[in-house]
Amino acid sequence: MTVQAKPVSASRIDNHVYKIFPNDLNARKTAFGGMIMSIADRVAVVAAERHSGNVCVTASVDSWHFVAPAKENDTLVFSVSVNRAWTSSMEIGVRVDAENSYENTRKHIVSAYFTFVAVDDDGKPLPVPALLPENEREKQRFEAAEIRRQARLNTRESLKRFKA
Numbered sequence: 001m002t003v004q005a006k007p008v009s010a011s012r013i014d015n016h017v018y019k020i021f022p023n024d025l026n027a028r029k030t031a032f033g034g035m036i037m038s039i040a041d042r043v044a045v046v047a048a049e050r051h052s053g054n055v056c057v058t059a060s061v062d063s064w065h066f067v068a069p070a071k072e073n074d075t076l077v078f079s080v081s082v083n084r085a086w087t088s089s090m091e092i093g094v095r096v097d098a099e100n101s102y103e104n105t106r107k108h109i110v111s112a113y114f115t116f117v118a119v120d121d122d123g124k125p126l127p128v129p130a131l132l133p134e135n136e137r138e139k140q141r142f143e144a145a146e147i148r149r150q151a152r153l154n155t156r157e158s159l160k161r162f163k164a
């Protein structure tokens with residue numbers, strides 16, 4: 001079955017907000033990282049499912065680095081888009097900013113790349129539409145995603161050999 005290509009704009013999510021309250025903090029009184037990861041995964045899966053039109057599972061997450069903390073009363077702002085789609089998998093780029101709404105400032109706290117795979121009822125991979133990058137930034141992300149995919153697949157192969 002062939003599936004029609006889709007533009008990035010058909011699935012992207014901009015400015016998904018989450019307000020940080022005291023129960024979201026760690027012992028340092030900054031936002032708990034696992035909570036931020038969980039929201040990022042949830043927002044990213046929506047982009048993957050919009051693009052693929054099917055249920056998707058998280059296959060891997062690349063290089064998650066917290067470059068700055070978020071604090072109590074900050075608002076997390078998630079921006080998510082499909083960078084590239086292959087046969088059944090898609091790379092979703094996630095950027096998280098922390099906004100101080102009282103001072104009208106924002107700082108970048110995380111960027112990461114999720115790989116999702118569209119699956120059927122038995123968990124078997126399903127074909128996904130190709131991605132149509134339309135502007136310069138989307139084209140750059142599209143090219144860079146292929147380089148990261150090679151690294152991911154190399155890591156996957158190495159882990160398989162290690163287990164064997």
Ligand SMILES: CC(C)(COP(=O)(O)OP(=O)(O)OC[C@H]1O[C@@H](n2cnc3c(N)ncnc32)[C@H](O)[C@@H]1OP(=O)(O)O)[C@@H](O)C(=O)NCCC(=O)NCCS
Pocket residue numbers: 056057058059060085086087088089090115117119123124125152153156
């Ligand atoms: C992800 C999963 C469906 C892949 O199934 P599989 O039988 O290994 O399938 P394949 O080897 O044919 O790979 C399918 C696709 O996934 C990609 N893939 C598999 N493992 C990957 C990984 N670790 N990182 C990136 N991509 C991966 C493959 O490159 C392939 O992509 P393509 O079809 O676009 O070329 C399967 O490993 C799985 O169900 N994992 C558990 C997922 C899960 O429970 N997530 C957490 C909760 S959502």
